[in-house]
Amino acid sequence: MNLNASLSLLSLTLLLLLSPLVTADNITHAFEKYSNFSTMSDLFTKTKLTTLISKYQTITLLAVNNSAIVSITNKSAIELKNILMTHVILDYYDELKLKGMKEKSIMLTTLYQTTGLGEEMNGFLNCTKSKGRVYFGSGVKGSPLNAEYVTTLYHNPFNLSIIQISMPIVAPGLSLAVLPPPPPPVHLAPAPAPAPMDAAMAPSPSPMRAPTPPAPAPGPDDEDNASDSNVPKLTPETETPEVDSPAPTPSADNEKIEAADKAGKTSSACKARFSVEVVLLLVFLLALFGFKLELDDVV
Structure with missing residues (x-):
């Protein structure tokens, strides 16, 4: 019994060592048979994830068809790359392995976790089997499990597997990635100075006016006259109280x-x-x- 177990383990190890690496050509060739997944194939090529994936021997891709992947195509290049990296599982899963799962949940490590940017388990996927169906979602606590397993598109045992899910998975925090700084503002050329006005059109300088001499100070006689003129005249209809007027200033x-x-x-x-x-x-x-x-x- 122990000898058989050792031989099985040795055979599996040799199979993994001798299995070829996942290459970009393998992924592209696998998607060529399914035109309904051309958008996702193009996104993996544009984000250069196919080159990054080629470093691994065992990979499972969660593929989304063209109509379902539209919901994430409007993301920035950095956000889109991070989201796609969570659709790359660093293990092998196909239809046989998924259907053989028990009714439980397991955590799957994704390619995004290898970047060191994972926070609160957003570098993991939650794979749960419930009532015979398999669902995927973010490993972040409380995240919905709404991406359902549909079918297996391509499988090369213990090397590469591409399985279809019903919708893309966007882990919390991946859509808040830091965007590259905007380009520096373009400085506009200064506006040309207005042309000088013609001599005929230029306003002539206004003549200088002589300063107005100060008004002479009122003399004693003027003050007497002013005080007399300021005294209100009494009319026979109204009576006003008599007001003591100041004594007149003596003249010179x-x-x-x-x-x-x-x-x-x-x-x-x-x-x-x-x-x-x-x-x-x-x-x-x-x-x-x-x-x-x-x-x-x-x-």
Whole structure:
């Protein structure tokens, strides 16, 4: 029993070692028989995934027909390549192996997982068998299993298998790939400067105006007249309370007269005071002289 198991394992190992690598020609040749899958074949060629796949000995492609793959053809080149890489399983599955599955779910490793960009299991596929049918979906938790197995298009045991599914699988996060930066903006040439205007059309400079002299300051007489004109006139129909108007400012002539009067009064006062002092001095001298005479008589 152990000898038979060892021989079987050795035979399988030799078969895998001697099996040819999956080449781009093999994939292209396999799709040539099915014109209904020409769009997917072209996408694998444009994204150069056929060259990347040729590094592996065992591959299973999940193929989608032309009418179903239209839903992802509007993606960017990077997004489209990432999505197609999740349709490349790094193992061999054909109709016989899928139908022999038990009613359970298994995780399948895809080519996208080898890039190191996988997040939250989006580099894996969930393959589930339920009620005799096989469904595929993203390995991300909660992702729907809505891509159903249809048939096997091509199979080379333990080397290459191409199976058809009902619709493409878009794992969460693959459509948010970083896009290449846009090209630098094109700088437009500056607009030409307007042509100079003719001398006849050019506006002539306006003549300079002499500065307006400042208005003379109002004199005392003008202020009197202005104050008189500003006093409202009373009409017999209405009575307004009397308002004390400010005293008129004396004119220059009045100021001179008042100054002269003050000077005259001051001079008269000085003269009167001088006369009184002279009289008092004379009275004092006379009294002193009389006192001296009396003193002489006594002696």
